[in-house]
Amino acid sequence: MPLGCLVAMMAVAAHADIIYTFNTTATNVFPSGNPLQTNTILGTITTDGTIGVLEAGNILSWNLDLIDDLNPANNVTLTTSNSGIPHPIGGGLSASATSMSFDFSVAGSEFLIQGNGTGGTHGYSSGWNYLCFSATGGWCLEGETIAPQYYAGDGVIVTGSASPIGSQPLDQAPSSVPEPTTIALVGLGLVGLGAVSRRRKQA
DSSP: OOHHHHHHHHHHHHHOOEEEEEEEEEEOSSOSSSOOOEEEEEEEEEEOSOOEEOOGGGEEEEEEEEEESSOGGGOEEEETTTEEOOSOOOSOEEEOSSEEEEOTTSTTOEEEEEEOSSTTOOOTTSSEEEEEEESSOSSSOSEEEEEEEEHHHHOEEEOOSSOEEEEOOTTSOOOOOOOHHHHHHHHHHHHHHHHHHHHHHHO
């Protein structure tokens, strides 16, 4: 295979965005003023393809349904247009080619996506409309919290240790959005293939 093609294929792999699919259900093991609840996260988070430790800048978008399994009236969908990541993650969130995980042993790390005050949500640090993974507590309670509405009313708080928080199905290729340079490299590779093919026919 011509070198140009190999370089182009490697560039596509290196620069492809990755979509991680979430389907997590949790029941709280220690109610924090709320009755026992079961909540679910369904949806996707898209990253820039970084493998290893992730910070907020590596996360491009999300579309997450926070589902109150006892009362559907409390359900909320968090997207980049009505929610945000309000502070640095701090080293506990990481990604492989097939999964995303949070390491609860990284003191001070916290991965929070919360409604930002638009679309009927209540704003950062309010206890409303969020999911959070927190190693030692801070803006969120320690552990994993899924709060479609208010954490003390329908929130689920669960302890965890290096728990997976989402995965990309192994039977699907990563979603890729090639950058302009990647497209150019692919073009060069194809031109190189064409040239080699013509030379062989002329020989």
